[in-house]
Amino acid sequence: MTTLAEALCAGIESLAPATDSARADAQLLLAHAVRREREWLIAHGDAPLSAEQRESFEKLCRRRSSGEPVAYILGRAGFYGREFIVDRNVLIPRPESEHLVEEAIAFLEAGMTALDVGVGCGAIACTIAAESGAVVFGTDLSAAAIARAEQNARRLGLAALCCFYEGDLTAPVRERRFHAIVANLPYVPTADLPAQPDPVGFEPRAAVDGGPDGLALYRRLLPQIPALLERNALILLEAAPPTIEELARTVRATLPGFAVSIGRDYAGLPRYVRAASQGELPAPEN
Ligand SMILES: C[S@@+](CC[C@H](N)C(=O)[O-])C[C@H]1O[C@@H](n2cnc3c(N)ncnc32)[C@H](O)[C@@H]1O
Structure with a gap:
């Protein structure tokens, strides 16, 4: 069984060569994979990750490692205190x-x-x-x-x-x-x-x-x-x-x-x- 904290560590390690914001990006991607807020994630490091969630998180990390911006991966971006839906168009x-x-x-x-x-x-x-x-x-x-x-x-x-x-x-x-x-x-x-x-x-x-x-x-x-x-x-x-x-x-x-x-x-x-x-x-x- 993999916990959220373990998955996060692995994610940060995999993103580190590609970005200076590996920790923050890994948190956002893991929160997206388990459909929770980033704050929840931080408070529940011992919670288990299902095989499906782990696979989904690894896939998101691979996209980020290729340089794809987090906003496109998550499908949203913040601007002036509001959230906007974005895509690659x-x-x-x-x-x-x-x-x-x-x-x-x-x-x-x-x-x-x-x-x-x-x-x-x-x-x-x-x-x-x-x-x-x-x-x-x-x-x-x-x-x-x-x-x-x-x-x-x-x-x-x-x-x-x-x-x-x-x-x-x-x-x-x-x-x-x-x-x-x-x-x-x-x-x-x-x-x-x-x-x-x-x-x-x-x-x-x-x-x-x-x-x-x-x-x-x-x-x-x-x-x-x-x-x-x-x-x-x-x-x-x-x-x-x-x-x-x-x-x-x-x-x-x-x-x-x-x-x-x-x-x-x-x-x-x-x-x-x-x-x-x-x-x-x-x-x-x-
Ligand atoms: C730099 S983006 C800015 C998008 C948005 N205003 C923002 O700041 O997030 C420029 C936008 O202009 C659009 N655009 C490019 N040529 C255009 C044209 N001739 N007439 C109208 N829009 C155009 C593009 O499709 C793109 O959405």
Whole structure:
């Protein structure tokens, strides 16, 4: 008979060569295999593991050892205090996006509308809706991502505040106007895309590949923005730290009259461009 504590030790040992978070990962995977919370596991180290549970745990450890992110193995990821269902069709939401989300929440209030371009699993859109009470629209080129975002909005009781459409950039919402537009579009330069076993190598290429310099999608998005804005609107665009200055320059050139600045993530790295319209909006491009 194998106890939970013994299985955990074996799991940590098997994961150690592949990850710096072997203990935490092994606990999460074992809790998943025995369908219990991680806290329960820690308090019940003497409890026996069935042969089936042991086999399932070993299989999960093998997936993790191959580099697959824990979020894909468990089918869920945390973001801003909520849990989101994820799968390999969507990017795993990152804490790097949380400061951008905080700015959107501080700006928006109930009765306002926001747009999240490239909504993925819905983490950013659902969080903004839940925390601000604003109605949040989202678009994504991936039908699988839209299905996941809708599932997450329903699970979180946010279906009335969230409305997601499959389509290219802002095409599905061209008739609408927004107080805020946020985007975390694919922004890794193609040549820098890592392969497995890097965790990013497990994510959909369409969710990470930002073209030659990482800004290809933002260059297409920016000219579409003026026509979609309410007066005194806020735009927040996340990108890779080395590309932020160039994104800010592109935003200034495309949106003259906007106050443009750069926001940082938890690590203090430049992570997003903020553009605030100052009353008068430039004429939209056709
Ligand atoms: C970096 S992921 C971000 C997902 C989500 N916003 C998040 O932060 O977790 C980028 C998303 O943009 C979507 N996407 C890529 N190209 C797009 C396009 N042309 N129009 C709309 N969405 C697009 C991808 O399918 C992916 O879901």
